[in-house]
Amino acid sequence: MQFKVDENRRLFIKKDILEISQWTDDLESKNNEINTFSILNRQLVKCEKIQSLIQDFRRRNTLAMAALCKYEQNLRQELEFGSVEYDVQRAKVHEKKRVEYLMFIKDYRVLKTTIYNQLTQYKRK
Template sequence: MSTMNRPYFHESLSQIIVKKDRAEISNWTESMELINEELQSLILLEKQVLGSPQWNQQLVAVQRENQFRLGALYRYERTMTKAIKCDTTECDAYYLNTHEKNRDGYMDHVCKKRA
């Protein structure tokens, strides 16, 4: 691959991928933090207006799941420093598969909340 085709020709391909993955994780966590803030507002609004235990339980369950997923993403983000140090195909494949699993988990979570 020519260095002219790479946006950061002074970095290795694995460094570029890790940067891309970190940016993606940052977007996911930011999105989930916003969802969490919206859920907090909805829970407060539900208590003040509806006072329905059923709605409250559903909103709290969604918030709990969101916090669980957010925590998993933060834990995953901390492991990304090890991905830079990969020097084997097996190591790269592990981090690629882990990233894809986290992406799928995030997308499933967000799609469920939209429905």
């Protein structure tokens, strides 16, 4: 019975690690897009408000990436050396991380829409 519990614990932790890996890949991609938006703003739009939003998002993205990397490290240590059962409490912690990630993505969509709306004001001559 104990073997089955440990096997399930390891499986759930591996699932969480894979999900975190997907999130960090997505945040890295968002960082590249933000860099492009920043260049577009500096060269074309030249709006201080948008530049401020971009910088704010870049900082938040960096902090979110750091938090996810730390969380992933903790999970990897737990996978390798831990023996704490994967219970409802641990699932809630991961679900909280998921909600934070999804809220971050929603904020990014708002930023993107703001930038695109600003870009639609420009017409080709």
